[in-house]
Amino acid sequence: MTDPKIPVTEDELHAYVDNELPAERRGDVEAWLAAHPDEAERVQSWRAMAEALHARYDQVANEPVPKRLELERLVQPSRRWVYGTIAATVLAFIAGGGTGWLAHGAAATPSTFQSFTEDALDAHRLYVVEVRHPVEVPGNERAHLQAWLTKRCGWDVFAPELTSTGLKLVGGRLLPGPTGPASFLMYESASGERFTVYTAKASAETTQMRYTTQDKNGAKEGALFWTDRGVGYVVSGSSDRERLSQVARLVYDQTEKKGG
Amino acid sequence: MIPALRRYARALARDADIADDLVQDTLVRALRSERLFLGGDVRSWLYTILTNLNKNRRRSLARRPQFMPLLENNPDASGTEAEGRDIARALATLVEEQRAVLLLVMLEGLSYREVADIQGVPIGTVMSRLARARAHVKAALEGERPALRRVK
Numbered sequence: 001m002t003d004p005k006i007p008v009t010e011d012e013l014h015a016y017v018d019n020e021l022p023a024e025r026r027g028d029v030e031a032w033l034a035a036h037p038d039e040a041e042r043v044q045s046w047r048a049m050a051e052a053l054h055a056r057y058d059q060v061a062n063e064p065v066p067k068r069l070e071l072e073r074l075v076q077p078s079r080r081w082v083y084g085t086i087a088a089t090v091l092a093f094i095a096g097g098g099t100g101w102l103a104h105g106a107a108a109t110p111s112t113f114q115s116f117t118e119d120a121l122d123a124h125r126l127y128v129v130e131v132r133h134p135v136e137v138p139g140n141e142r143a144h145l146q147a148w149l150t151k152r153c154g155w156d157v158f159a160p161e162l163t164s165t166g167l168k169l170v171g172g173r174l175l176p177g178p179t180g181p182a183s184f185l186m187y188e189s190a191s192g193e194r195f196t197v198y199t200a201k202a203s204a205e206t207t208q209m210r211y212t213t214q215d216k217n218g219a220k221e222g223a224l225f226w227t228d229r230g231v232g233y234v235v236s237g238s239s240d241r242e243r244l245s246q247v248a249r250l251v252y253d254q255t256e257k258k259g260g
Numbered sequence: 261m262i263p264a265l266r267r268y269a270r271a272l273a274r275d276a277d278i279a280d281d282l283v284q285d286t287l288v289r290a291l292r293s294e295r296l297f298l299g300g301d302v303r304s305w306l307y308t309i310l311t312n313l314n315k316n317r318r319r320s321l322a323r324r325p326q327f328m329p330l331l332e333n334n335p336d337a338s339g340t341e342a343e344g345r346d347i348a349r350a351l352a353t354l355v356e357e358q359r360a361v362l363l364l365v366m367l368e369g370l371s372y373r374e375v376a377d378i379q380g381v382p383i384g385t386v387m388s389r390l391a392r393a394r395a396h397v398k399a400a401l402e403g404e405r406p407a408l409r410r411v412k
Contacts, residue, residue, distance in 0.1 A: 010391060011387050011391070014387060014390055014391055014394070015372075015387075018365055018366075018372070018390075020371065020372055042398075045398050046366075046394055046398075049347070049366065049394065049397060049398065049401070050366045050367075052346070052347040052401075053271070053347060053363070053366055053367045054367065055347075056271075056347050056348060057267045057270060057271045057367060058267065060263070060266050060267040060270045060271075060279075061263035061264055061266060061267040062263070063263075063266070065262050065263065065266070066280055068280070068284060069262055069266075069280060069283055069284055069287065071262075071287070176301075176302050176303075
């Protein structure tokens with residue numbers, strides 16, 4: 001595996017830098033590069049090029065988005081149509097589903113925690129304001145909703161019972177997540193307070209719950225994130241941490257029990 | 261997703277206003293599209309629309325004389341202004357397809373497979389475009405940098 005004499009092709013060098021090389025070949029390429037300093041220098045220059053690109057253009061992504069590109073403006077003329085089911089999914093993705101992707105390949109890759117909660121909070125913000133079409137499958141079809149999301153997502157999607165905190169299941173929908181499908185469940189209290197539970201595949205394991213808040217357009221939202229057996233959970237809603245923890249704890253206890 | 265699209269568009273088109281026009285057209289098209297995908301990859305799809313719109317734009321410009329800015333009009337890369345200008349200038353010397361491949365892979369972090377789908381070409385073509393683009397940019401950067409340093 002570490003025989004530096006195995007010839008390495010030009011394509012493999014590029015694939016190596018771009019993380020497209022099969023894992024078992026990486027060692028060969030690294031050994032080969034150690035024995036070919038000129039080629040190693042070339043590979044290094046490609047890395048520097050990527051850094052220069054990020055250094056030059058990442059700032060664009062950090063600029064405030066101009067008014068004319070705001071989704072609210074763009075969807076206004078065809079709003080009724082846009083809030084159909086599939087279009088809403090695309091809209092959710094444009095609004096938030098890809099934020100975790102921003103720093104892909106960048107030096108400062110955001111933590112799973114960050115990208116996850118941003119995606120989840122974006123979806124939360126987008127749908128909690130929806131009166132007529134907040135969900136694709138209503139909460140009174142709980143069994144169907146769970147079966148459908150489980151089938152599409154590939155892990156056990158379970159809609160926890162949150163009535164003890166005064167929350168009733170509104171329903172759920174399927175969203176594009178950071179690395180594949182994501183499930184999105186919405187709950188509502190009698191006073192109209194809404195919480196959402198977002199799940200998607202997560203690579204990093206952290207059993208510890210992490211808390212974040214976001215302040216956008218004057219509305220403050222809080223979110224709690226944790227992962228369990230390769231699935232990341234984000235409970236979003238009230239910026240009141242006590243209240244949020246109470247809800248998240250219930251979700252955690254029930255999904256934990258369910259899977260374990 | 262909008263910030264990432266804007267980043268890609270800015271690097272692709274160089275001009276901030278044109279870049280945002282491209283993003284706007286992309287979003288409008290995506291939101292109104294009849295061909296809305298079912299379970300496909302939205303990210304790739306958005307990059308595809310933007311890449312194609314830019315290609316169309318350049319095609320329609322092809323018959324008109326082109327004005328290239330002498331200086332980047334946005335030299336605001338923190339502390340590395342000269343480098344930022346260098347990389348932008350080097351990008352500008354690439355042919356369209358190569359620039360798109362380079363940016364989609366190196367800046368946006370898409371896979372070869374995704375880029376192949378976006379450009380509608382085999383993966384082998386993506387890889388040869390990428391190799392040529394890297395060699396070209398490297399040469400451009402090496403040729404240009406000493407001159408710029410001297411000016412400073």
